[in-house]
Ligand SMILES: Cc1cc2nc3c(=O)[nH]c(=O)nc-3n(C[C@H](O)[C@H](O)[C@H](O)COP(=O)(O)OP(=O)(O)OC[C@H]3O[C@@H](n4cnc5c(N)ncnc54)[C@H](O)[C@@H]3O)c2cc1C
């Protein structure tokens with residue numbers, strides 16, 4: 001399901017920015033029309049807000065689902081779009097969308113991927129989920145060199161003096177994991193009240209008692225080092241400042257939502273953070289670029305999942321005309337069209353030959 | 355709007371002070387979002403996004419119903435909070451809060 005990093009642009013009919021419920025359902029609507037799609041999301045899983053913010057909470061206003069959880073809805077959408085075999089580029093932020101001479105688009109990501117697409121669907125919701133960053137002077141210079149918000153290359157933490165900040169499961173899990181390869185591990189959290197699994201907290205306390213983990217009740221105050229190479233972290237505690245020798249900082253403060261690079265794509269915006277569209281095609285001010293779901297704005301807009309589904313259907317029909325300008329679009333129902341049933345892999349063999 | 359004319363005082367991210375109308379029974383987040391103070395309230399008050407973080411004037415902190423565990427946990431995720439930090443979606447407006455003063459901190 002997931003695509004390898006590509007430097008040669010891979011071609012798709014439509015590139016969908018954002019794999020929330022709207023982006024996922026767009027794969028279905030495009031697929032029925034015979035168009036293939038790729039989804040790109042900063043999260044490392046599909047489902048957008050539903051999967052990241054409220055996987056366990058019930059939703060009561062999805063048509064025909066009297067109740068379904070955020071994760072349940074995501075799982076059902078994935079099941080429904082499975083026949084269309086969309087590619088997923090996860091854990092990547094779309095940084096740019098440019099139009100080529102032939103009218104097609106190239107989408108680039110912060111991981112260096114290039115994707116060639118005939119049309120673009122921006123289904124970016126409330127924006128990119130990105131790690132919350134501590135407010136520390138000079139932080140930028142240290143980021144991705146000494147300061148990280150996730151462990152991507154575990155080996156690079158071996159033999160390091162690591163400070164881990166946060167009080168949830170990620171902070172505790174990585175404290176317990178990295179202690180075996182690090183030179184030292186210091187866990188920093190503002191109180192001794194943790195949000196993590198009680199078993200992880202006890203395990204951390206046991207390591208602390210053995211002197212293998214240091215726990216400091218306090219907050220990050222300042223980073224020291226040269227050229228992005230960290231050497232020391234100052235902490236602020238109730239009993240005064242504490243200095244810790246450190247060459248790695250892992251900060252786990254959950255995720256924030258920010259509009260991100262979309263603001264720079266030259267599209268007409270409303271309020272500086274929503275993309276203006278028409279309500280016939282849900283097309284933006286740039287032809288061939290559509291915006292659907294929570295990210296768009298038009299008179300009467302409601303930020304509901306069901307609105308995103310409707311918008312995905314109309315945008316898909318409009319995108320067909322962009323991607324297949326010489327073909328005629330035939331309106332058909334899934335109940336009666338053997339062509340659609342073939343695409344859905346549900347056509348009886350005999351009829352499929354029609 | 356509140357029939358009793360109860361007001362909430364908001365200091366926005368630019369440091370400007372606003373005296374705003376209120377609605378009995380609304381979440382403070384909704385009152386702030388409705389009047390474009392810069393509060394997003396992305397999760398609609400489900401205690402899941404922390405985009406409604408405010409710092410309550412210490413003089414008022416003890417007069418509000420205390421935060422529940424769910425709110426404390428969400429606040430605890432933020433890199434920077436104050437002793438009187440609250441999620442404004444967890445405070446339901448009632449007119450006896452007339453004069454409540456909150457500051458909207460820099461976004462996390
Ligand atoms: C707690 C809570 C409860 C809710 N309850 C309901 C409810 O009961 N009923 C209802 O209808 N709605 C509800 N909503 C709202 C609903 O979740 C949203 O309307 C819906 O998620 C919008 O879907 P979307 O696909 O448009 O955007 P999102 O779900 O926000 O997904 C957008 C995705 O795009 C990604 N993205 C953005 N920019 C980029 C980029 N540049 N590069 C890569 N990826 C990017 C983001 O990381 C994100 O994963 C609720 C929301 C919350 C938070």
Ligand code: FES
Pocket residue numbers: 383394395396397398399400401402403404405406407428441442443444
């Ligand atoms: S509105 Fe999301 S936590 Fe308050």
